[in-house]
Amino acid sequence: MPATEPGTPPQAYPRQILDLLAAAADRTVFEHGAREVTGAELLDAVGRISTGLRAAGIGPGDGVAMTLGVSPEAFAAMIAAQVVGARVCGVRGGLTPKQLRHVLTGGGTATTPANRAVVVDRSTATDELRGAADELDLLAVGDLLAGPPSATALDCAGRPADAGRIVYTSGSTGDPKGCVETYAGLGAGWAAYPDRWPAAIRDLATKLDRFLVFGSLSSQVMMEYTVLTLAAGGTAVIAEPTGGPEPFLPSAITRLRATASVAAVPRLHQLVTGQRTDPVDLGSLRALLVSGSPLEPGRLAQAEAVLGPIVYNGYGQTEAGLISILTPAETAGAPARLASVGRPAEMVQTQIRDGSGNPVPDGGEGELFVRSPGQAAGYWGDPAETADVFIDGWVRTRDLARFDADGYLYLLGRIRDVIIVHADVRYAGPIERVLASHPGVAEAYVVGMPDEQSGEAVHAFVVPTTAERPDPTELGELVADRLGQASRPRTVTFIDVVPVGPSGKPDKRQLRPAGD
Numbered sequence: 001m002p003a004t005e006p007g008t009p010p011q012a013y014p015r016q017i018l019d020l021l022a023a024a025a026d027r028t029v030f031e032h033g034a035r036e037v038t039g040a041e042l043l044d045a046v047g048r049i050s051t052g053l054r055a056a057g058i059g060p061g062d063g064v065a066m067t068l069g070v071s072p073e074a075f076a077a078m079i080a081a082q083v084v085g086a087r088v089c090g091v092r093g094g095l096t097p098k099q100l101r102h103v104l105t106g107g108g109t110a111t112t113p114a115n116r117a118v119v120v121d122r123s124t125a126t127d128e129l130r131g132a133a134d135e136l137d138l139l140a141v142g143d144l145l146a147g148p149p150s151a152t153a154l155d156c157a158g159r160p161a162d163a164g165r166i167v168y169t170s171g172s173t174g175d176p177k178g179c180v181e182t183y184a185g186l187g188a189g190w191a192a193y194p195d196r197w198p199a200a201i202r203d204l205a206t207k208l209d210r211f212l213v214f215g216s217l218s219s220q221v222m223m224e225y226t227v228l229t230l231a232a233g234g235t236a237v238i239a240e241p242t243g244g245p246e247p248f249l250p251s252a253i254t255r256l257r258a259t260a261s262v263a264a265v266p267r268l269h270q271l272v273t274g275q276r277t278d279p280v281d282l283g284s285l286r287a288l289l290v291s292g293s294p295l296e297p298g299r300l301a302q303a304e305a306v307l308g309p310i311v312y313n314g315y316g317q318t319e320a321g322l323i324s325i326l327t328p329a330e331t332a333g334a335p336a337r338l339a340s341v342g343r344p345a346e347m348v349q350t351q352i353r354d355g356s357g358n359p360v361p362d363g364g365e366g367e368l369f370v371r372s373p374g375q376a377a378g379y380w381g382d383p384a385e386t387a388d389v390f391i392d393g394w395v396r397t398r399d400l401a402r403f404d405a406d407g408y409l410y411l412l413g414r415i416r417d418v419i420i421v422h423a424d425v426r427y428a429g430p431i432e433r434v435l436a437s438h439p440g441v442a443e444a445y446v447v448g449m450p451d452e453q454s455g456e457a458v459h460a461f462v463v464p465t466t467a468e469r470p471d472p473t474e475l476g477e478l479v480a481d482r483l484g485q486a487s488r489p490r491t492v493t494f495i496d497v498v499p500v501g502p503s504g505k506p507d508k509r510q511l512r513p514a515g516d
Contacts, residue, residue, distance in 0.1 A: 012158035013187040014082045018043060020192060020230050029230055030072040031210075031237045031256075037072045039230075045073060047149030049080035049141070054150070056117065056139055060085030060157050063106045063115030065136070066218065067091045069123040070238050073141050074217050075226065077119050080144075082164055082186075085157035089115060089166045089178070090218025099176055101132040103168050107178070112381040119144070158183035166380050167220045167318050178380035179318045189321070189374035190347065191227040198345035200325035201228070204260070204312055207287035208234035212253060212261035220318055221262055221291055234259075250280040257284045264292040264505060266498055269299065269442055269463070272306045282307065289314050289325075292505045294411050294429065296436040297338035299443075304328065315341035315411070319376045320395045323348055324409050340408040348372045350409070351394070352401060367415055368401040369394045400427065419448030419456050421486045426458060431489070434482050435460055440470030445498055446489065447508050460489035461498070461511050469494050 021029065024039025031037070058064060064086045068074035081088045091103050106115035117137040120129065130138065158164055164183040168176035190196040197205060211229040213236045215222055226236050237256045250271065252258070263271065268290050275282070288307065291314040303311050309328035316322045326342030344350050349371040352360045360366045371394050378386035389396055400412040413429025420426070428446040435444035443463040451457035464470060472492035480488040499510035 012085070012156045012160065012183050013164060013189075014079050014158075014192075015156045016187075016192040017079055017227060017230070018046065018083070018154055018156075020227075021046070024230070024233075027233075028235050030075070031235055032072055033238075035072075042072055042076055043154075044149065045076035045145060046080045046083060047153035048147060049073075049077050049144045050083040051150045051153045052144030052147060053080060053084050053086070053139070055147075056137060056144075058084055058086050058117060060159050061087065061113075061162055062117070063087040063089060063113065065089045065091055065104045065106070065115050065118040065133070067104075067118055067124040067129055068121050068141065068217070070213055070215065070217060071121070072238075073121065073145065075236075077141055077144070078217060078223070081119070082158060082183075083154060083156050085159060085162065085164075085183075087115075087163040087166060089168070090216070090223075091118075092168070092216050092218050095176070097128070097132060100129070103176055103178075104129075104133045104136065106166075107381050158186075160184035160187075163377075163380070167218075167376075169318060177382060177385065179376040180378050180380050181374070182377050185374050185377060189224075190345075191224045192231050194231055196347065198322075198325075198347065200312070200327050200342060200345065201322075203327055203329070204228075204287055204289065204325070205232040207260045207310075208232045209259045210235050210237050210257055210284070212237055212239055212256060212258035214239035214252070214261075220321075221289075221314075221316075224322075225262060225289065229260075250274055250282060253282055253285050254280050259284055260287040260289070261285075262289045262291060264500070265290060265295055265299075266443065266500060266506065268295070268303055268311070272299075272303050273442070275306050286310055287312055291316065294341075294433075296433055297335075298437055300331075300338045301335070304331070313341055315409070317395070317397055319389060320348075320370045320397065321372055321374050321376075323350075323370055323372075323397075326408075337408055340404070340410050342409065343407045344370070344409060345372075350403075352403065357391075363402065363405070365400060365402045365412060368397045368399050368409075368411075370397060371395065400429070419446070419458050421454045421456055421458065424486050426483075426487050430483060431458060431460070431479055431487050434479050435462060435475055435489075438470055438475060438478060440465055440468070441475070443498055445506060445508050445511060447511055449512060451490070457490040458487060459511075460492045461495050461508075462492055463495055463498060 021039040021043040026038050028036040029039045064081045117139050118133045119139045121141045160183050163180045164186045165181045166178040168178050208229045217223050229236050239252045288310050289312045295313050313326040315324045324342040324344045331337050351369045352366040354360050354366045378390050398415040402410050413427035417428040431446045432444045435441050441462050442465045445461045448456040449459050476488045498506045501507035
């Protein structure tokens with residue numbers, strides 16, 4: 001199965017990924033325990049699985065849920081499903097039974113068809129999953145790999161307007177929302193195309209010799225940066241060689257000699273804390289992409305002081321993809337930039353709009369709207385939410401933001417993460433940042449709870465930096481001095497670790513008492 005021949009008409013996504021694997025040939029592209037998988041071997045696996053999927057009747061427009069561990073075969077299965085033109089729906093762990101069934105079936109409606117099949121491996125073919133997927137064809141990766149590839153195994157059949165991938169949110173507001181990426185949108189993306197890489201990605205790509213993969217390839221960030229690693233000539237090294245989950249810990253970086261990986265903000269804090277109390281040799285690590293939630297500038301400075309200039313502070317959304325990255329080089333000698341999330345990538349258009357939807361003057365604050373070639377097309381089966389977020393080709397991020405004179409983007413809070421105190425709107429983001437600026441606070445999270453006197457009141461949950469907790473009164477005064485008495489937390493509760501949802505992001509719902 002050769003790469004695309006010269007003069008061959010261009011094919012749909014994921015043609016470029018197949019060509020990257022063909023070009024890699026005998027180079028190791030995945031390392032999984034003692035196994036080293038070359039580009040040619042992975043391409044053969046894609047061909048075998050796509051042949052098996054077609055034999056099972058899967059083709060353009062069909063929905064296929066993927067419940068797979070982290071392995072080269074899982075990567076191959078996801079790419080193979082897109083080769084045959086299917087709608088690939090990744091399934092993360094940690095879902096409730098109701099949410100699991102919703103994602104597995106695709107939540108079919110009159111206008112959005114349900115999924116036809118679910119692809120599993122030995123680690124995911126549980127009784128719970130079989131029960132939730134009882135109306136779907138259950139396809140095992142091992143069976144799909146068993147036969148030889150057909151002559152047309154790598155012919156890409158995706159239709160531009162069809163959904164090529166649905167990335168589900170964590171379901172923090174009920175059933176997970178599915179962000180739809182069409183084949184046209186996937187083909188307009190950047191990860192597999194070095195000539196499209198923004199400057200920050202070109203810088204990051206030089207550090208991807210050995211990219212640590214963990215968690216789930218259903219994660220949009222993990223999948224895209226794995227593809228980026230292949231395009232950069234690196235190797236994806238998997239942190240679960242024994243079949244059991246291995247946490248993202250310094251030991252994994254050391255043992256696998258990883259040069260790069262990704263981490264949510266809580267994991268970064270754990271890594272920094274671990275290096276302070278029980279340091280290990282992280283000399284191989286050259287880049288750590290932090291994403292998922294805002295990174296307080298003081299914590300970014302601490303991470304750079306402990307880990308070195310390796311932290312890339314990324315900002316993006318499932319709906320919009322990559323928006324910006326702040327690189328270590330940009331913060332060197334410019335500490336004020338630590339509060340920013342970098343400059344938007346070259347292919348991303350941005351606008352700051354006021355509450356009426358009109359652009360604000362330069363330097364003004366408002367809601368950030370973005371537009372990029374590979375952004376999502378909407379939400380699967382949810383036209384009302386689609387109309388609210390995807391507006392005239394733009395994605396409303398629902399993030400408050402501003403730009404400085406040099407074009408650096410600063411996030412100021414979430415539009416909907418608000419607490420109304422005495423009819424006065426208080427945004428949680430600024431309160432959390434003030435609390436996190438205290439030297440005794442590692443992380444801070446703010447929620448609103450009903451209050452008989454003020455309608456709602458601010459309540460703070462704080463992860464202290466040491467066993468000696470800061471004075472709650474002092475924290476309250478710090479907030480009141482900077483933001484006013486209405487923003488002062490009614491209570492300050494100390495916690496050891498913030499609860500997280502299936503995506504690895506902080507889940508503030510779990511901080512509220514049941515029923516609130």
